[in-house]
Amino acid sequence: MENFVAYNPTKLHFGKNILSTLAGTLKEYGTRVLLVYGKGSIKKSGLYDQIITYLKREELEVVEYSGIQSNPIIEDVDAAAILGRQHHVDVILAIGGGSVIDSAKIISVTIPVQHGGWDFFLGKAKATEAIPVVTVLTLAATGSEMNPFAVISNHALGQKTDFGSPLTFPKHSFLDPQFTLTVPRNYTAYGIADLIAHCFEAWFGIGTPSLTDRFVIDIIKEAMDVGPKLLADLGNYEYREKIMFAATMALNGITMYGRSAGDWGVHNVGHCLSLLYGVPHGASLTIVYPAWLRHFKNQIPERIAQLGSNLFNAPLSTGESIYRIETFFHSLGCPIRLSELNLPGDLFQPIFEAMVYNKVNGANMKMKEEDYRKIIELFI
């Protein structure tokens, strides 16, 4: 087992109708709230009206920043931080999926300073102060609601990368599975794939603690059992509840106990696809994972076969394990080759260049330019 530090200060409020304590929780930090949300799904679902009513009842002052896009961009983060600074906000309320929550985390450390948010990603600035972030999660996928990470794109610099600090954990996250009932089929599937991919990144990281490996396997098994049932019955509360819980557990630290790092190579390749072509995050992972597994199958054959055999309850070879994992992702309706997205033009060269420029790598399975070429050929 590797040495590890366990730390997670986010207070999670999970279950049906937990929002009644939201306004009171916000008030603990002050009365001026910066409300951050996406392109409008919360207005369509009625969640926006519900939350505004709660906030008004407690006489909280609300200033809004809306329009955060999927695969969020630094320009929105900086604009929202300026708004929050002008209004001297006491707390940020992020309502949405990973994109909104990730943006809120960087807004929270940018409001107290005079420079743009990207300086944190470049390592030019250290986060020393943060406006508290409270989240209401509407999409089960990233685990952002209970971790310190934020992944933001900077198209001017050609980068999609992550930042995290002990200051960027949300203070509170409110998870009512009812809020995920409106997530469309495609994003529901991407979320299931994403949570499984987070477990894979842990599994292929540095360290093989047997107890934590069991946690990882069981989180994936839960997703593989419930995921297809949910996709066949999108309005089923119990399935939504189980997937929401699994997604939070897949990236809140517990899969890392006894490991010194996750691998994250596949995520880093996937970020290039999202950056270049706007590929939804979960879809980028179902495209890259089978290729990455095939590429590294001779270096880590036992670890891959152990994963497959555990997940499918049968003694599987390395090759069979990869095939079954790929087939499972496809059965969710997720793409497993980039060609399924029908993107125009030469794809190889821009992807290769983005990977070189971003120095894409894994913490455990190291990649050089030759590996990039082979992996791209396998998924293109």
Ligand code: NZQ
């Ligand atoms: O913008 P709105 O209108 O809200 O629509 C969103 C968006 O179009 C919609 N949506 C969200 N909740 C909904 C809903 N539609 C109907 N009903 C609801 N209840 O879903 C679309 C996707 O939302 P988004 O937030 O982009 O998805 P996700 O939660 O998958 O977040 C993806 C982002 O998180 C990053 C990814 O790289 C990507 O940028 N990640 C963050 C991580 C973290 N912080 O730990 C780790 C992950 O590996 C990942 O990298």
Ligand code: ZN
């Ligand atoms: Zn992910």
